Amino acid sequence: MNATVTRARRNTRLDPARIGIYAFLVSAAAFFLLPLYIMLVTSVKPMDEIRLGNIFALPLSFTMEPWQTAWSSACTGVDCEGIRGGFWNSLAIVAPSTVLSILIGALNGYALSFWRARGAGLLFGILMMGAFIPVQVMIYPLVQILAALHLFSSLPGIILIHVIFGMPVMTLLFRNYYASIPEELFKAARIDGGGFFRIFLQLMLPMSTPIIIVAAIMQVTGIWNDYILGLVFAGRENLPMTVQLNNVINTTTGVRLYNVNMAATILTSLVPLSIYLVSGRWFVRGIAAGAVKG
Amino acid sequence: MRAKLRLLRLLRLLRLLRLLRRKSMPYAALLPMALIVLVGYLGTVLWSLKVSMSSSRTFPAHDFVGLTQYARLFGNERWLQSLENLALYGVLFIVACLVIGFLLAVFIDQKVAGEGVLRTVFLYPYAMSFVATGLVWQWLLNPGNGIQQAVRLWGYADFEFDWIVDQDKVMYTIVIATVWQASGLVMAILLAGLRGIDEEIWKAARIDGIPTWRVYLSIVLPMLGPSVGTAFVLLFTAVVKLFDSVVAMTQGGPGIASEVPAKFIMDHLFGRANIALASAGSIMLLLTVTILVAPFMYARSRAAHRKASQ
Structure with a gap:
């Protein structure tokens, strides 16, 4: 306690070292905020101003038109429907993928922590190594497998893919969480005659709220931000927002509408950014928990 | 007497089944994980390994060409x-x-x-x-x-x-x-x-x-x-x-x-x-x-x- 006090005292004086610390932090913060600022200002400027003006300058004439265009009429190739379709597609992919991968992850974690199933430890070990396999190794065989199951280029197909790629972290998250729950609690439930699923549904799941929140934050942001899996597996009808965003910006022919592009970029980032801002420490907890991979 | 015996046997069988079901529950629950690990992870890696030693182009070919593709890969400027x-x-x-x-x-x-x-x-x-x-x-x-x-x-x-x-x-x-x-x-x-x-x-x-x-x-x-x-x-x-x-x-x-x-x-x-x-x-x-x-x-x-x- 004493050490904290002396350390605090030493640090709160406004000496040159202190000024240096703030100078460093403030300039670093400015660097980190710069792209966000540029995105915001660019998205509300008319094109003339962008062509002639300075990228850092504040808008002279403010317009929300680029946002409208980005949402509902920006073109990818011949379609000019904006990226709103991608928004709904992403939502349709993210919601079931998140729920399913959390449920299976929790079930795995529970079975691994409390029930001694033969061979489960080995499976878990392989799964953990699986987290490090570059997706490119798995993509072609997975395309073939999904095609054989008639799931390729479909919503259920991309959901299954997200469940597969989310499984290592989800399982690890719940396994570690359940490992911290006293074994006695489980034994008591067994003595009271609880079966496998009854203990899971009525005892373990209700106790798992904190880790479910962490897992949901991880999965929602991770799947929303996914590009490569959506590109390969979702199919034309279900392309997620990130893929549509890239299509709008990188495949347009003719004049590039930078203001529309930046508005579309912000729109695409809005969901994960709001989750980040609202969840704060939970988000960091997810990173820390996911980082104990292996 | 015989009916009673049969009932007893039936009860024993039921109890056995219930025990089996209880024992097998964790295995059933881990089935999705087992499938994904064996097919989704292990299987796909082995599959890619096999494809990498074939002469497949657009469609998979089931021949074996050894490390030819790897030699080609390391001769590829890109x-x-x-x-x-x-x-x-x-x-x-x-x-x-x-x-x-x-x-x-x-x-x-x-x-x-x-x-x-x-x-x-x-x-x-x-x-x-x-x-x-x-x-x-x-x-x-x-x-x-x-x-x-x-x-x-x-x-x-x-x-x-x-x-x-x-x-x-x-x-x-x-x-x-x-x-x-x-x-x-x-x-x-x-x-x-x-x-x-x-x-x-x-x-x-x-x-x-x-x-x-x-x-x-x-x-x-x-x-x-x-x-x-x-x-x-x-x-x-x-x-x-x-x-x-x-x-x-x-x-x-x-x-x-x-x-x-x-x-x-x-x-x-x-x-x-x-x-x-x-x-x-x-x-x-x-x-x-x-x-x-x-x-x-x-x-x-x-x-x-x-x-x-x-």
Whole structure:
């Protein structure tokens, strides 16, 4: 306690070292905020101003038109429907993928922590190594497998893919969480005659709220931000927002509408950014928990 | 009498069935995981290995051509350029993220005002997708309208910052964009590590009159070993995965100057219809990951064992 006090005292004086610390932090913060600022200002400027003006300058004439265009009429190739379709597609992919991968992850974690199933430890070990396999190794065989199951280029197909790629972290998250729950609690439930699923549904799941929140934050942001899996597996009808965003910006022919592009970029980032801002420490907890991979 | 016996037998059978069901429940619950591990992970890796030793092009061929595809791969200029790019990128990206992340964590740890705001600012890029941040940086770095033009308008007419269209420097722009995105992550991990360090150490160092920067470098940094290791593994997997940012920023250009292995594989799988060559590339990628991550995982499990046995 004493050490904290002396350390605090030493640090709160406004000496040159202190000024240096703030100078460093403030300039670093400015660097980190710069792209966000540029995105915001660019998205509300008319094109003339962008062509002639300075990228850092504040808008002279403010317009929300680029946002409208980005949402509902920006073109990818011949379609000019904006990226709103991608928004709904992403939502349709993210919601079931998140729920399913959390449920299976929790079930795995529970079975691994409390029930001694033969061979489960080995499976878990392989799964953990699986987290490090570059997706490119798995993509072609997975395309073939999904095609054989008639799931390729479909919503259920991309959901299954997200469940597969989310499984290592989800399982690890719940396994570690359940490992911290006293074994006695489980034994008591067994003595009271609880079966496998009854203990899971009525005892373990209700106790798992904190880790479910962490897992949901991880999965929602991770799947929303996914590009490569959506590109390969979702199919034309279900392309997620990130893929549509890239299509709008990188495949347009003719004049590039930078203001529309930046508005579309912000729109695409809005969901994960709001989750980040609202969840704060939970988000960091997810990173820390996911980082104990292996 | 006979009826009673039969009933008894039936009851015994039922009890047995119930026991069996109870015993088998965990196995049934782990079935999805077993399927995904065996088919989704192990199966697909073996499949890719097999394809990489065949002569498949658009469609899978079931012949065996040994390591021909690997020889072809390493005679492919695009692949070699990809590897070189990834090596350069990997070293710069990991070192820059670790250094910047460490500095940010240490400076934030000085009991500064507004810590929460600063942490939020440093970490928010990590919440965005690599595609989105790639597109923003593409916009910032394009010489016609971006930073170069802005500085020129401020009166420095000769200012040049056109790395993104320069074959020799384009990889650095991808480093800048992704370091901006990921160094906050290192900051968050290391800050958590710093907060876990015993205050007694600071006390002892103060008594001995050791300057603060020295304590951080010689005492605290080595103690942060596990956190640095975690950050390293996360950054390393991001390096191998590098694809989204390149697609969003440069599409591999100018020319093939910013091609990376993940993109090479995707292009050969889907655009150029050479699945055997692509699979050979993916197996090489897996091999690289194994060689670099395995020692780390081994050391970690050893450390965990030692801890457990103490």
